[in-house]
Each structure stands twice: as structure tokens, then as C-alpha cells.
Amino acid sequence: MDKSRVIDILKRIIAEDLDLNIGYDQIDDAASFLEDGLALDSISMAEFINLLEGRFQIRILDEDLETATFCSLDSVAALVQARMAERACEVEA
Numbered sequence: 001m002d003k004s005r006v007i008d009i010l011k012r013i014i015a016e017d018l019d020l021n022i023g024y025d026q027i028d029d030a031a032s033f034l035e036d037g038l039a040l041d042s043i044s045m046a047e048f049i050n051l052l053e054g055r056f057q058i059r060i061l062d063e064d065l066e067t068a069t070f071c072s073l074d075s076v077a078a079l080v081q082a083r084m085a086e087r088a089c090e091v092e093a
Contacts, residue, residue: 006056006077010076014027022038032071033048
């Protein structure tokens with residue numbers, strides 16, 4: 001799945017599945033998930049991660065839970081793509 005498609009899905013999750021009162025068109029691709037951007041609190045972040053894992057059938061590891069990983073939609077999309085690639089390799093093995 002290409003990065004633009006992953007970003008589209010991430011934006012839909014934020015707009016439609018999280019209770020943030022943010023519309024799809026209001027989500028800037030460069031917005032941070034923390035403080036000055038989308039400002040997800042710990043509960044919203046946990047819910048978002050749970051939704052990511054379910055939607056993409058991946059596992060977000062403890063080591064992935066760094067501020068740098070969630071600094072933008074682009075960085076989260078890169079993480080999703082990496083975990084999807086790992087899952088594909090496991091299935092092929």
C-alpha cells in the first residue's frame with residue numbers, strides 16, 4: 001500500500017473514529033499528533049494505536065512509542081508501512 005493511501009486512511013481514522021471533533025479536511029499532513037498539532041491525549045493516543053493495529057492488521061511495538069514516530073502523519077504512515085512489510089514477510093516464511 002503506498003504512503004498516500006496510508007495517510008488517507010490515517011486521516012479518516014482521526015476524523016471518523018476518534019472523538020476529536022476534527023474534520024478530514026482540517027487535518028494537515030504535517031500536523032503533529034502531540035501538543036501543537038492534533039493534541040491527542042494519552043487516552044486518544046491509545047485508542048488511535050488500537051485502531052491502527054486493527055485497521056492495518058499490524059502490531060505497534062513498545063519501541064515504536066516515541067515522540068519522533070508520532071510527529072506527523074508521514075512518520076506514522078512510514079511506521080505502518082514498515083509493520084505491514086514485516087507482516088508480509090512473516091506470512092511468506
